[in-house]
Amino acid sequence: MTQDQAxxxxxxxxxxxxAAFIRSTQWRAAEALGLTPTQIDALTLLRQRGSSRLLMxxxxxxxxxxxxxxxVAALQRKDMVRKETDPTDGRAVVISLTALGDDRAAQQEAPPQALTDALSVLDAGEHAVLRRSLVKMIRELQVSGAIEPQRLCVTCRYFRPYAHPGSAQPHHCQFVDAAFGDTALRTDCDDHEDAGDGERERQWRRFSDASQAE
Ligand code: SF4
Incomplete structure (x- = not known):
């Protein structure tokens, strides 16, 4: 094994x-609610992304x-999801949360306390590096097709990387018209809108080239 591989x-x-710690914590919490890990994942995704078709x-x-x-059938029996006609296509069906399902998903949103405590030992610089590293890795997994597209700042049409060069908050979000730094780079944003192939690539080059120059 080479040093790089090691x-x-x-x-x-x-x-x-x-990841194993986060999963086991979530699974224990799901079990306490009488749900399986996949059921709680489905509820959480429906809360984060809204009503979805089955394939999605x-x-x-x-x-x-x-x-x-x-x-979905198990969650319907528990009255946590329902099937509805897709408002964008009357022939299709989407799965939506009921009030009970939304409540159960909301209970899962807070990160495990031990993880919050562990992250609190990082200083602001380490937070920024961690956040930027996560964004780069998630984007790479997305580009290679290993994971579904995520709602990252670096793929968003509102993202303007290094619009304020030399500043502590070098990036700009046009959606809220505000500057922000690496510690606020989003890995899942409700307001995200895909930038489209050409613009997404241009933004990424601006972001990664300037990151390397720092
Ligand atoms: S809308 Fe959200 S994802 Fe897009 S740039 Fe602003 S904060 Fe980032």
Whole structure:
């Protein structure tokens, strides 16, 4: 094993430990609510992204349509989701949260306290580096097709990277018309709108080239 491979293995192991902790915490909380991990994931996604068709929900969950169909049926029996006609296509059906489902999903939103405590030991500079590193890695996974498109600042039509060069808040969000720094780079934003192929690539080059020049 080369040094690079050994380094990557250590990073992957570290990430997998954190992911395993988050998952096990979520699973225990889901169990306390009488839900399976996939059921709580489905509720959380529906709360974050709004009503979804079955295939879209399956892709976001990373499971088959058949499994998603079973999950939805179980959640319907628990009165946490309902099927409705898609307002954009009368022949299609979307899955929506009921008030009970929304309440259960909301209970899952707070990050585990131990993780909040662990993040609090990082200083502002480390937070910025972590945030930027996460954005770069998630975007790369998205570009390679390994994960579904995410609602990242760096793929958003409102993002203006390094619009204020030399400032502590070098980026600009045109949606809220405000400057922000790396510590506020979003990995999941409700106001995100995809920039489209050409603009997305231009923004990314501006962001990554300027990041490297810093
Ligand atoms: S709308 Fe959201 S995702 Fe888009 S640039 Fe603003 S904060 Fe980032």
């Amino acid at each position: 380094d990557l293995r250590q990073i992957t192991f570290g990430l997998s430990r954190i 929900l399956a892709n976001r969950l990373g499971v088959t349509q058949a499994t998603t169909s079973d999950v």
